[in-house]
Amino acid sequence: MSDYGPRAVDLSDFSRRPAVPPPPLARPEATQAATASSAPKPAKMVTPRRRGKHEAEDEPAGVKVQFVVHLPAEMHHWLRERAVELGWPKREVILDAFVAHREALTPHASDAERRRAAGLPPRTPPRRREVSGVPSNVYMDRAEAEVLDRHARELGMSRSQMVTELLVRASTPPAPAPPTKRAAARRPRT
Numbered sequence: 001m002s003d004y005g006p007r008a009v010d011l012s013d014f015s016r017r018p019a020v021p022p023p024p025l026a027r028p029e030a031t032q033a034a035t036a037s038s039a040p041k042p043a044k045m046v047t048p049r050r051r052g053k054h055e056a057e058d059e060p061a062g063v064k065v066q067f068v069v070h071l072p073a074e075m076h077h078w079l080r081e082r083a084v085e086l087g088w089p090k091r092e093v094i095l096d097a098f099v100a101h102r103e104a105l106t107p108h109a110s111d112a113e114r115r116r117a118a119g120l121p122p123r124t125p126p127r128r129r130e131v132s133g134v135p136s137n138v139y140m141d142r143a144e145a146e147v148l149d150r151h152a153r154e155l156g157m158s159r160s161q162m163v164t165e166l167l168v169r170a171s172t173p174p175a176p177a178p179p180t181k182r183a184a185a186r187r188p189r190t
Helices: 029-038 073-086 090-104 111-117 142-155 159-171 181-186
Strands: 064-071 134-141
Touching: 064 073, 064 142, 064 159, 073 090, 073 134, 073 159, 090 134, 090 142, 090 159, 134 142, 142 159
Parallel strands: none
Antiparallel strands: 064 134
């Protein structure tokens, strides 16, 4: 026949054999009791319990937790470039900005407080919150993450809003100081 016609196929290797051997035959109960009491029992495998992110157990130093912030694309890009430029992890760039600029951040009144002050009823929450920005995963110590979260709550901001403002302040160069009268006097007039 041609290459496309029926062929004789050998199916002898594809017999229906179970892949797993059958279970052992049941022994009489008296024999089972005699062997069970004399043989040592195997050690029970215990899987360590995973702790939730809000449990207050002490962790050894150096254990990192995932700290996710949603940053605007340009801030995400700046954070990655700055970390490479300095040779630091992204965590250190964020913490450095926090140390340098945390006093400059001002508390934001929440939306509910602004509406209450204006005499408006509270707004119904949207059905689904749209996440804007690029998610940035940063691994840091649990204590560091809790300090940043606590500071964001005190300011009435989300974690992502606070980190974005810190990075914006860290990325903009400081304005040059205005010249003093003495420096202006030294400058030759032309």
